[in-house]
Amino acid sequence: MNLQTNHYKKIMRQYEEKQLKNQHKFNQKKEKVYRAIPEIKKIDEAISQTSIAIAKVLINENLDPQVEMARLKEKNLELSMKKIELLHTNGLPKDYLQKTYECHKCRDTGFIKDQKCSCFKQAIIDLAYEQSNIKNILEYENFNTFSFDYYSNEIDKENNLSPYDNIKSIYNYCTNFVSQFGKEFSNIIFYGNAGVGKTFLSNCIAKSILDKGFNVIYLSAFQIFEIFERSKFRKDDAAYYDDMSENILSCDLLIVDDLGTEFSTSFTNAQLFNCLNTRLINEKPTIISTNLKPSDWSNQYSNRIVSRIFGNYEPLKVFGEDIRIKKAFN
Structure with a gap:
């Protein structure tokens, strides 16, 4: 980015x-x-x-x-x-x-008068994606290529549900999220261990929402905080980072991948709260994926951030075996 x-x-x-x-x-x-x-x-x-x-x-x-x-x-x-x-x-x-x-x-x-048109904002996003190769990834990580074969039918004792039945339910929730996008306001937080399909599900949603003509920003937590930092503290390329910061707050759908992997500071906490709160106020949907367990959130983030997320996001726990490992041995 x-x-x-x-x-x-x-x-x-x-x-x-x-x-x-x-x-x-x-x-x-x-x-x-x-x-x-x-x-x-x-x-x-x-x-x-x-x-x-x-x-x-x-x-x-x-x-x-x-x-x-x-x-x-x-x-x-x-x-x-x-x-x-x-x-x-x-x-x-x-x-x-x-x-x-x-x-x-x-x-x-x-431009419309002295304001950037939505097509200009989308051009910035598209160019960013061109640099990050995300559009190529979405071509093979989407609902059409999603496979349930990686999820076991055996009951998981901790969750009292099989990974297969759980992912079926989550999959249906995600497709409904896409079908209702633009009509109903909702947010999602995917959580669970690494390699269980959280990012893949985010990619599925991103591809479908982009195909519907909405603008989507998909960034890792580290990338988002880097943009906020450059916008606030650095003068070089300030125009671009100011625009990206604005787009993060106002885009139709924001997807934050791997939240919790960033180095947590008072700055990142303040920026995260501002981002989530602004989008909630303006009813702009957000999707978060994280490896953190709900019990770990209060150790890393302030109470008001935890409150915003678990009070306004649908928590979807994804569990099962590490798909990356299964793919490596198949």
């Missing part, structure tokens, strides 16, 4: 390329129409002259601005309607001479 300024600039270049591409396509279509329907070129020239006339009205004290503006607007409307009629008569859609955009909200500029 350690993107540098040159990566950030890469996103800006992509927007510039989109705008140039859009303008080129528009110019090609306009030239084509002008050759086929010369009258439309005359109409466009007349509309341009109307724009000049409006400017003159505004500086001419002898004219009534309201009356003249209304007259010129009516003239423009008549010209535009005639243009649409000509396009239709010649078998072209009425919006044929309008520019097309990948993002209609910002018109492929990346």
